Amino acid sequence: MGLLYTAAFLLGALICTVGGSDVEGYSKTEGAWILSLNKRTYSVNTVAECATKCNTETSFTCKSFIYNEKDQECWTAAVNSKTHSVFRRSTIALYERNAYLLECVNGIGTDYRGTKSKTNSGKICQRWDSSYPHRPNFTPQSNPRADLDSNFCRNPDGDSNGPWCYTTDANTRWEHCNVPSCSEECIVCNGVNYRGKISTTENGFTCQRWDSQKPHNHGYNPSTLPQKYLEENYCRNPDGDPRPWCFTTSPSKRWEFCSIPRCTTEPPTIIPEVDCVTNQGLAYRGTIAVTETGKTCQSWSAQTPQTHNRTPQNYPCKDLDNNYCRNPDNERRPWCYTTDPATRWEYCNVTRCGNEAAPDDPVIPPDTENCYEGNGSNYRGITSETISGKKCQRWSSMTPHKHDKTQEAFPNADLRRNWCRNPDGDQAPWCYTTDPAVRWEYCNLEKCPTKPSGTTRPIQQEPSTNTQTPAERDCKTGNGETYRGPTSVTVLGVTCQAWSAQTPHQHSSFTPETHPTKGLEGNSCRNPDGDVNGPWCYTTDRNKKWDYCQISDCAGLECGTPVVKPKRCFGRIVGGCVSKPHSWPWQISLRTSNGIHFCGGTLIHPQWVLTATHCLERSSRPSAYKVLLGVHTELATEPSKQEMRLEKIVKEPNGADIALLKLERPALINEKVQPACLPEKDYIVPSGTECYVTGWGETQGTGGDGTLKETGFPVIENRVCNRPAYLNGRVKDHEMCAGNIEGGTDSCQGDSGGPLVCYAQNRFVVQGVTSWGLGCANAMKPGVYARVSKFVDWIDRTIKTN
Structure with a gap:
């Protein structure tokens, strides 16, 4: 970072x-x-x-x-x-x-086995197996159980003041080391690395568990933000606030800061970046003091013309001296408050180190990003998810995984951002993951076909006409853990050994008895251990214990898996990126009865469309509208066009900006018309998740008019979106925010009612319905969307009873 x-x-x-x-x-x-x-x-x-x-x-x-x-x-x-x-x-x-792995001590630290190797006064420790400059009384040979490894601080003699070491200073034989106590409850800097167990707020409220959505819904999901250590109900600081906080168990108090004292130990040492920045520029310590539009920065200690809490006192380790551009709160790049009363803050134009792209640079991917050739060494697309749906770690980052695959070490591998690449000639593109428990995985990419196929793969129109579940079809979703198809030969054509058999290969890890829910009854390929490369089996070849199986991906056979993969560009709808034709096959055009486009919508079922209630204000009669599916242009001249009248309009009964449209007949589901997936009930999209909006809406003269456009931007947690500087408490629990805080990317007029889809577990899920915003693409005014997960029961009930 x-x-x-x-x-x-x-x-x-x-x-x-x-x-x-x-x-x-x-x-x-x-x-x-x-x-x-x-x-x-x-x-x-x-x-x-x-x-x-x-x-x-x-x-x-x-x-x-x-x-x-x-x-x-x-x-x-x-x-x-x-x-x-x-x-x-x-x-x-x-x-x-x-x-x-601990970097703290219990008691006097006789069991400390960390890697601290400097004394209280900053002297470097002497190696325990060295006799220079001091002849030691304690050595690895004389004290084998003390783990006197390298030059790490240890306490072999039970010193009551804790770990110590001999020093490399000839004038100082030994000193104690400044290793913190494991039980000490204090914070360093603004507490982003706090891992203690305080779970009450400064006014005595008990903290709500991070994995709970009651009494307060939120987007800080421990399973999708593992690097934030959101354990139990302990106070944490996942978003760079002045100090740790938590949601409370009181329905009347959504969240509050926790009262945790500052540690008396020295803060982490930082290697400052003075002339250029990497990643988000958290280490930038240069002297640029003007914004990218030339406005002078306000001093961080001043409260005029902008009042704020990004002060040197609240962020003691961020070097908020004078009015220099900094990034104290994990924004996308260095910024500052401005001395212009009309402009609260702006980013600064600080040079980036090497040829690294800024985290928020618009991205328009190449048309070849759908697949890779050979082993993918030349793949240059922007896919950044693994085969199991994990987000990739940036190549320039060393957290959560340290590595040597850097742009400097592999200058020809295009190791930019967190895009999937193959710098070391592996069998396919891969990346390190943002999950601390999973170092790396292959990416969610397929090999390019050797020759174009002229056939299309049909999709089942009605779920009831197909008795097979997706798992039982002879194709896999993601890494194929749910695959239950009949294939029983490996990639080399060798027949699989039965999972219950012990010849020719003995094994006890994967049998029908040890994994009764994994489909190990016969000898078909399965993935009982969640292998990132997909289904496998033990083989009947005595010289090859096990091997992978060749199972096709189910793309195009299920909701949210378009046959034509989208560009997924981080460009702009307002100023943006024309989509690939039919790459968002659930996008519909809602029109007046005489064919004028005015809103969008999402196909979620062969006969049902999701849209916004405010799109239906002109009339409550179904005959006043029609829906177009399978079109890419607003003119709708494509042969794939399906035009439907409406049979029924159902508005959400409690006044939320979400409605259902029943088509006069089921749509023909094919590679150009396909439903998006619905989310799990009450699911809250994690903060920072990259999601996508599509539409034919207003482009404000930036080009691309009349064709479907797309843009990607991050979800903003409601807690942040409701800050006074942003939308000031206007966003309700059944709504969600998404956009770039600095503006320039947004949905706009004509996109209303359309989908906000997020990519998860190798499919697109409609998480939002475009609802409202304060203008289009304005700074600090992200778009607001109806949160679909809050209406799943109503959607299911409406479809079943109508």
């Missing part, structure tokens, strides 16, 4: 079991491999047995182990990710002992 912290990065914080682990006392990372000269190999049946091998290892102090579940292989190692490089390896999981 642009900050290069020293080992003090986790000051005052516990390393938690990230993403959970199936072994107590260990943190698990999928797809990770660690090299160690000091290791032992075992053949085991379960991961628990492998953990036991590590716990009872006598040849060395075991700090981690690697387990290959398919091959039932176990490697114990004397190192972990704190001291050694971690590499990518599919089907492998790295388990690290939590005790060796």
Whole structure:
């Protein structure tokens, strides 16, 4: 994220079991491999047995182990990710002992096994196995159980003041180290790294659990924001506020700050960026003090002409001196308040390091981004999701996963943003993930066909006419965990061994008994372990224990999976990006009875369309409207056009801006007309999720008039959107915000009623209905959408009873 912290990065914080682990006392990372000269190999049946091998290892102090579940292989190692490089390896999981990941002490710290290597006065520690400049009384040989590794601070003699080390200063034999207490409840800087367990607010309200939506709905979902450590109901700071906060269990108090004292220890060391910025520019410490439009910046300590809380006192580690451009609150790039009373704030024009694109630069992807050729080394599309739907980590970032795949190390690999790439010649494009528990995965991309196909794949018109579920068809969704099709040969044409058989290959990890819900009754390809590469099986070839199966993707056979993949450009509808024809096949044009387009809508069922209530103000009669499907241009001259009259209009009964239109007959579902998926009931889209709006609306003279346009922008949590500087409390719980705070990207007149779709689990889900906004693409005035998940019951009930 642009900050290069020293080992003090986790000051005052516990390393938690990230993403959970199936072994107590260990943190698990999928797809990770660690090299160690000091290791032992075992053949085991379960991961628990492998953990036991590590716990009872006598040849060395075991700090981690690697387990290959398919091959039932176990490697114990004397190192972990704190001291050694971690590499990518599919089907492998790295388990690290939590005790060796802690960067804090319990009691006097005799069990401290962290990596702090500086004393209280900043002196570098001497290696424990060295005799220079000081001859030690404690060595790795004389104290084998003290883990006197490298030059890390330790407490081999039970010193009551905690860990210490010999120093590299000839005049100072030894000093104590400034290692924080694991039980100390305090915050460093503004507490974004706070991992303590305080769960009451400054006025005594009990915090609501982060994984709960009661009594307050919110977009801070622990499962989709794993790097934010949203555990239990503990106070946290996921969005760069002045200090940690939480939603409360009081229906009358949505959220409040927590009262947590500041730590007395020194804040993290930062390597400042003076002449240029990387990523969001969090480390920028230069002296530019004008905005990108030339306005002079207001001093951070001043409250005129702009009043604010981004003060040096609230953000003590952000170097808010004078009026220099900074990024104290995790915005997209450095910014400042301006001295122009009419302009509250603007971004600054700070040079970016190297050829890296700014996080908010408009992106218009190439037409070739749908697939990759060969092994994908030349893939240059903008897909940034993995095969299991995880978001990719930026290549220039070292969190949550440290790595060496950088633009400098691979200058020809186009490692920009978080786009899927293949810098090391792997079998397909991949990326590191933003999930701390999963190091990397292959991306959600297919190989380009060797020759164009002239046929189209039909989609089932009515779910009732097809007795097979998507999982039972001979195709897979995502990584194929739900695949229950009949294929039973590997990619090389070898017949699969029955899952219940033990010949020619013995195994105990995956059988009908151990995984009764995974469809392991016969010898068909399955994915019982959620392998990112898809279904596999044990083979009947004695020389090949297991292999993957070739299962086609179900794209085009289900809702939200268009046959023509969208560009998904982060351009603008107001100023933006013309869509690929029929890449958003659920988009409809709502027209007057004489054919004039005035609103959009979303096909969610062969005979039902979702739109906004305010689009229907001109008349309550169905005969006043008609719907066009399968069109890309506003002229609607395409042969694929389907024109429908309306049978019924159903408005949401409580006055929300959402309505259903029943078509006079079911639409013909094909590759150009297809429904979007509905969300889960009451699902709240996580803050920062990239979503897309489409429409034929107002472009304000920017071109592309008359063709379907698209734009992508992030969801903004209602808590942020309702701040006084933005929409000032106007957004209701059954609504949601999306857009760029700086403006320039928005839905507009003519887009009303159209879809806001978000990509999740390899399909597009309609999460919002375009409702209202204060102007079009205005700064600090994001668009507002009816939150579809709040109306799922009403939608289901309406469709079934009408």
